[in-house]
Amino acid sequence: MSSRKDQNAAARMVRDQIAKEQRRKRTMWISIAAVSALVIAGLIGWGIYAGAKTTEFTAPKGANTAGNGITNGSGPVVVDEYVDFLCPHCKTFHDEAAASIDQLAADGKITLITHPVAYLDGASTNRYSTRASAASGCAAEYGKFTAFADVLFANQPAEGGAGPTDDDLIALGRQAGLGDDFAQCVRDKRFVNWAGHVSEEAGRAGVTGTPTVLVNGKPTQASAATIAAAVAAAAGATPSASTS
Template identity: 50%
Template sequence: MRSGHVAPPVHIPAGVTGTEGGIAVGAGPVVVDVYLDFLCPFCKQFELTAGPKLDELVRSRRIARLYHPMNILDEASTNRYSSRAASASGCAADQGRFVEYAYMLFVNQPPEGGPGLSDDELIGLGTSLGVEDQDFEDSVRRHVYVDWAAYVTAKAALRGVNATPTVFVQGKAVPANIQIITAAVDAATNA
């Protein structure tokens, strides 16, 4: 593999846009990239506190939010939970339920060091959201998007992302703080 090149994943979830592998939500003029790991407790804190404001900015068509689920904490579980959770989020994206499912992954986040949620539990989160499609269940069990999580992580590393959560507004890194993010969005809107 040559420097800076990452082989694309075999399977790509619905909603993925661009070359970085992020799932796009919204169509506002300002792009907010959020790099996260579903096992990361700081990501959980960020999503549960900043998520509602970011959702509001998406609804008001001020931003397009790109979610980049990474697998950097696979070694902090006994069964590659970060990869499996990211894969399951891609399966939810195929059902048009990525945002709600990602929220459920954080609300039900397991502690680091253990096995994480089982495939049955990941499917159950989808069921609790009304996703009862057999394709969803099958793709969660087959871990169909694990290669996508690895791709997102590799592309993030090339961008200099080495921790989660990491946030970019219009391509510029900003602290994962909703006040600073909102100020950066305002500045980009007024530029």
């Protein structure tokens, strides 16, 4: 019944079948290998994230009750400012508006809460954002946060390179009138975890970039005039002569 030709055809069919089956198996193993590689890649990312999560922290003196910013003044309108000491726009904002905002706080019009976030650690080779934020915590601990922030912005490094070292930060602290206890605090990295906490809370609050300014919780353009106007509106008064 089966001629030689039929046998050959049948054999070829079997061979094709086997080849197909082999290819299927190979594809399956390759796919498994590829998916494993992806899963491992994902786990690496997750592991780094979980490992970097801040846990314990102590807020410095002068921090608000939430422990995520330094307060200045005790006026009725709350102004939150989120700044990164490495962010160029924050320096521009600081140079333009810090004096008038500090005045609003001194006049008892606002409670200023400065959140020194460390968002730009990727923009310096030595985690300047985190170290500067932690050092500003030390400055707050010894009552010179505002003066130290002024010095930091006046000496802001360029993005992309190495920022001031801890020793440089200590030297900058001396310019702001800070002493040996501040130096020890910076060396002990006492507020590095706090810097992480400030950044995490800022992220949770939806702050994705710096500078971000909130007047009574409402996003406001980061400039002296708009902040003064927003504060005046929030206080239910017309802008005072001192801010115009």
